[in-house]
Amino acid sequence: MSDTxxxxxxxxxxxxxxxxxxxxxxxxxxxxxxIASRLFSVILDPWFNFRATKYLVSHGFYDFWDxxxxxxxxxxxxxxxxxxxxxxxxxxxxxxxxxRALTIPVDIxxxxxxxxxxxxxxxxFATYLFTNEMSTSPSAGLLAAAFMGIAPGxxxxxxxxSYDNEAIAIFLLVYTFYLWxxxxxxxxxxxxxxxxxxxxxxxxxxxxxxxxxxLIPLHVFVLVCMGRFSPRIYVSYxxxxxxxxxxxxxxxxxxxxxxxxxxxxxxxxVFGLLQLVGFVEFVxxxxxxxxxxxLLRGFVLLVFTVAFGGLVLLTVSGVIAPWTGRFYxxxxxxxxxIHIPIIASVSEHQPTAWPAYFFDLNLLxxxxxAGVYLCFQSLADEQVFVVVYSILASYFSGVMVRLMLTLTPxxxxxxxxxxxxxxxxxxxxxxxxxxxxxxxDGTNGTPxxxxxxxxxxxxxxxxxxxxxxxxxxxKVSVVSALTAYLLIFVxxxxxxTSNAYSSPSVVLASRMPDGSQHIIDDYREAYQWLxxxxxxxxxxMSWWDYGYQIGGMADRPTLVDNNTWNNTHIATVGKAMxxxxxxxxxxxxxxxxxxxxxxxxxxxxxxxxxINKFLWMVRIxxxxxPEEVKERDFFTDRGEYRVDDGATETMKNSLxxxxxxxxxxxxxPPGQCQDRVRGVKLPDVGPTLNTVExxxxxxxxxxxxxxxxxxxxxxxxxxxxxxxxxxxxxxKTIKKRGPKVLRVE
Amino acid sequence: xxxKRSAREPTPSSATTAQISSTGAGSVPVVPSSKKAASxxxxxxxxxxxxxxxxxxxxxxxxxxxxxxxSFLVVVGVLQFVYCVIAGxxxxxxxxxxxxxxxxxxxxxxxxxxxxxVENKAEFSSVSPERAFADYVFGSLILHFFxxxxxx
Numbered sequence: 001m002s003d004t005x006x007x008x009x010x011x012x013x014x015x016x017x018x019x020x021x022x023x024x025x026x027x028x029x030x031x032x033x034x035i036a037s038r039l040f041s042v043i044l045d046p047w048f049n050f051r052a053t054k055y056l057v058s059h060g061f062y063d064f065w066d067x068x069x070x071x072x073x074x075x076x077x078x079x080x081x082x083x084x085x086x087x088x089x090x091x092x093x094x095x096x097x098x099x100r101a102l103t104i105p106v107d108i109x110x111x112x113x114x115x116x117x118x119x120x121x122x123x124x125f126a127t128y129l130f131t132n133e134m135s136t137s138p139s140a141g142l143l144a145a146a147f148m149g150i151a152p153g154x155x156x157x158x159x160x161x162s163y164d165n166e167a168i169a170i171f172l173l174v175y176t177f178y179l180w181x182x183x184x185x186x187x188x189x190x191x192x193x194x195x196x197x198x199x200x201x202x203x204x205x206x207x208x209x210x211x212x213x214x215l216i217p218l219h220v221f222v223l224v225c226m227g228r229f230s231p232r233i234y235v236s237y238x239x240x241x242x243x244x245x246x247x248x249x250x251x252x253x254x255x256x257x258x259x260x261x262x263x264x265x266x267x268x269x270v271f272g273l274l275q276l277v278g279f280v281e282f283v284x285x286x287x288x289x290x291x292x293x294x295l296l297r298g299f300v301l302l303v304f305t306v307a308f309g310g311l312v313l314l315t316v317s318g319v320i321a322p323w324t325g326r327f328y329x330x331x332x333x334x335x336x337x338i339h340i341p342i343i344a345s346v347s348e349h350q351p352t353a354w355p356a357y358f359f360d361l362n363l364l365x366x367x368x369x370a371g372v373y374l375c376f377q378s379l380a381d382e383q384v385f386v387v388v389y390s391i392l393a394s395y396f397s398g399v400m401v402r403l404m405l406t407l408t409p410x411x412x413x414x415x416x417x418x419x420x421x422x423x424x425x426x427x428x429x430x431x432x433x434x435x436x437x438x439x440x441d442g443t444n445g446t447p448x449x450x451x452x453x454x455x456x457x458x459x460x461x462x463x464x465x466x467x468x469x470x471x472x473x474x475k476v477s478v479v480s481a482l483t484a485y486l487l488i489f490v491x492x493x494x495x496x497t498s499n500a501y502s503s504p505s506v507v508l509a510s511r512m513p514d515g516s517q518h519i520i521d522d523y524r525e526a527y528q529w530l531x532x533x534x535x536x537x538x539x540x541m542s543w544w545d546y547g548y549q550i551g552g553m554a555d556r557p558t559l560v561d562n563n564t565w566n567n568t569h570i571a572t573v574g575k576a577m578x579x580x581x582x583x584x585x586x587x588x589x590x591x592x593x594x595x596x597x598x599x600x601x602x603x604x605x606x607x608x609x610x611i612n613k614f615l616w617m618v619r620i621x622x623x624x625x626p627e628e629v630k631e632r633d634f635f636t637d638r639g640e641y642r643v644d645d646g647a648t649e650t651m652k653n654s655l656x657x658x659x660x661x662x663x664x665x666x667x668x669p670p671g672q673c674q675d676r677v678r679g680v681k682l683p684d685v686g687p688t689l690n691t692v693e694x695x696x697x698x699x700x701x702x703x704x705x706x707x708x709x710x711x712x713x714x715x716x717x718x719x720x721x722x723x724x725x726x727x728x729x730x731x732k733t734i735k736k737r738g739p740k741v742l743r744v745e
Numbered sequence: 746x747x748x749k750r751s752a753r754e755p756t757p758s759s760a761t762t763a764q765i766s767s768t769g770a771g772s773v774p775v776v777p778s779s780k781k782a783a784s785x786x787x788x789x790x791x792x793x794x795x796x797x798x799x800x801x802x803x804x805x806x807x808x809x810x811x812x813x814x815x816s817f818l819v820v821v822g823v824l825q826f827v828y829c830v831i832a833g834x835x836x837x838x839x840x841x842x843x844x845x846x847x848x849x850x851x852x853x854x855x856x857x858x859x860x861x862x863v864e865n866k867a868e869f870s871s872v873s874p875e876r877a878f879a880d881y882v883f884g885s886l887i888l889h890f891f892x893x894x895x896x897x
Binding site for chain 1: 789792837841842845848849852853855856857859860862865868869871872876877879880881883884887888891892894895
């Protein structure tokens with residue numbers, strides 16, 4: 001019945017070859033699609049990584065390792081080599097040198113731009129391998145690879161030009177998990193060692209490695225609790241842990257963390273637990289049960305006392321570092337807002353809104369539970385891993401938007417499992433014919449006589465376990481519906497990628513009333529101005545969001561940047577921005593600031609500007625100087641955050657407010673001055689600036705740069721000097737002259 | 746935490762490596778029969794003695810060699826740890842890499858021992874003894890590379 005022309009190609013030995021080639025070509029196509037869908041707009045974005053890579057390529061590895069960067073964090077500088085994850089730069093450096101060795105002339109910039117798409121192709125392949133370990137169906141792996149290739153949740157961090165740690169980290173994440181599953185299945189030390197090597201690579205690439213550090217021990221722990229301890233698990237876990245921990249300690253930034261910080265303690269604890277369990281299992285298998293009971297009791301008591309005593313002792317003596325703030329914020333979403341504003345101020349660290357799941361994963365998110373359910377049906381060790389992973393990642397993705405990235409792989413895998421089992425059931429041409437002969441007269445292959453017996457004995461499906469799809473109609477309808485869903489999914493992914501995730505933050509695109517695209521290029525305009533009109537070592541003060549961009553595109557030293565390692569320094573900048581001019585001037589003089597850069601969206605309606613971020617600056621500054629900066633002072637009596645007439649005095653006098661609205665009213669006819677982001681009318685008389693002067697304002701007023709004035713020549717303070725310049729008559733200050741004294745000498 | 750905890754790990758096994766081994770290497774059928782019903786009310790001392798005897802009788806020579814190596818590693822690890830407690834951990838890198846070298850090697854050797862155990866044949870269908878040894882060498886090479894790199 002299924003005799004087709006292709007029949008001889010799909011059976012026997014030739015069939016295997018054909019299928020192999022088909023699979024390979026499908027994988028290649030998926031990788032190509034994954035790469036192509038990331039090329040909508042190509043602009044290199046995270047400038048710091050690019051700068052570091054250039055440094056690595058031009059100075060060599062050892063210099064890079066000891067690189068002290070004096071152009072960031074201005075008075076302090078930054079020991080860059082010791083405070084970054086070098087995996088990304090080293091990878092692209094290695095690719096660069098490899099291509100050079102093959103005499104392919106290539107610019108390091110091109111490698112950096114195309115690294116993320118290239119690695120997304122590899123991620124698709126790794127997902128294929130991972131899924132194949134989970135399922136016997138060959139289609140599951142291919143489906144998972146395809147999903148992984150185009151899922152917007154992953155594309156969001158890996159479009160061409162987003163040269164960021166996540167670009168390679170997700171590939172490493174999935175591949176490490178694949179190696180781990182392989183190690184558990186085979187119980188081979190080699191796979192465990194490979195897993196440790198890739199884990200080490202992952203540690204060098206992304207701070208998210210902690211996810212692996214906790215997930216694998218959790219998997220083992222769950223297995224042990226389920227009573228599934230086996231020598232295979234002992235071999236794979238102990239190999240992975242002992243080698244992987246050493247590997248992770250090679251990265252200077254990680255250093256002694258694996259034995260000090262609490263995030264890594266679970267791995268160590270499970271390592272210890274496995275030693276105990278392994279030992280107990282050995283004894284159990286040989287010693288008679290009565291004696292074993294005696295031994296076990298004594299042993300358990302001993303271990304418990306020693307472990308508990310040790311834990312208490314270490315905690316009291318403070319050897320174990322307390323939990324880090326970022327970790328607390330994972331459990332208590334309100335924690336960060338209160339204690340560590342610097343973490344909460346990053347938009348990536350906000351809790352995820354629920355539509356984001358659908359936006360990023362679309363169809364996959366409702367296939368996901370089905371896939372997890374299917375894992376319960378044949379609950380082998382590797383399926384337990386999927387279950388544990390999905391539970392943990394679902395939770396974390398709800399806590400932080402950024403962690404959606406770790407959820408995406410498992411969603412793709414689970415969805416592919418669900419979908420492939422559906423397709424396998426409905427697409428098979430042959431299978432239904434077999435049970436039909438059991439009941440040729442029954443409508444759906446269910447023999448009539450057994451019906452009554454079935455009713456008595458419980459579920460019919462339990463009695464007749466032969467399940468199949470019998471009519472062509474149901475097959476065709478289900479399969480075509482699924483195909484339609486998949487096509488819509490592809491459409492959605494393309495739409496999301498081209499609209500939401502392909503716009504780099506330095507260039508804004510907007511639509512004109514006639515529908516044509518209008519590019520707003522203020523950032524680059526301003527950075528270019530800085531590059532051409534300022535001294536080479538002019539220090540730029542801005543909020544930290546723009547630090548990397550200024551460093552990379554304008555090539556000027558900055559006070560703070562996106563690597564937020566020093567909270568105090570950031571708070572200093574926050575204080576300078578939120579204080580009165582005279583206070584700020586002192587701070588700026590102390591830090592040798594030459595220019596101040598603010599982002600202002602009022603004219604254009606660009607909501608990501610500094611006035612909207614201003615409260616974070618205030619909060620962070622308040623964390624360090626609670627007496628001098630008070631968040632309450634920036635709210636009106638009724639608790640409103642206002643920038644118009646009703647703004648508080650503190651607000652109106654803050655440097656940030658003054659710089660943002662300086663001269664803004666002159667753009668409008670009197671009485672119509674309007675802020676389009678906040679949607680409020682502004683007072684007609686704008687703020688005056690004494691200690692800084694306007695140096696540059698970009699086309700759409702998004703970037704405004706102010707020059708910090710030098711000390712006055714005549715020794716006046718800036719307020720009186722500028723009021724003199726404005727032509728105000730100097731207020732008569734009554735000079736107190738002492739009584740005339742006759743000079744004797 | 747780590748050094749202390751993992752230091753403790755091998756310690757019980759050092760005393761009990763022998764016991765582990767007594768159960769290994771196909772000696773299982775022998776052990777219960779030799780103990781028989783009489784063993785029900787024996788003192789722990791007797792039990793340990795019996796197990797030790799069995800171990801000497803029933804373990805293959807190669808496995809004994811592995812066991813000796815493992816107990817050597819335990820001794821070295823304990824010595825390092827005691828030194829660290831007494832004399833301070835000043836070059837912490839050096840202590841850490843030395844100590845993790847012993848712990849890692851111990852674990853790898855234990856893995857080799859488990860994999861080559863006849864009893865566990867069913868678990869490791871794809872790992873022949875030769876393959877296990879190759880894995881062992883591979884793992885040890887990586888381990889010592891990292892240790893040397895870390896020692897400063």
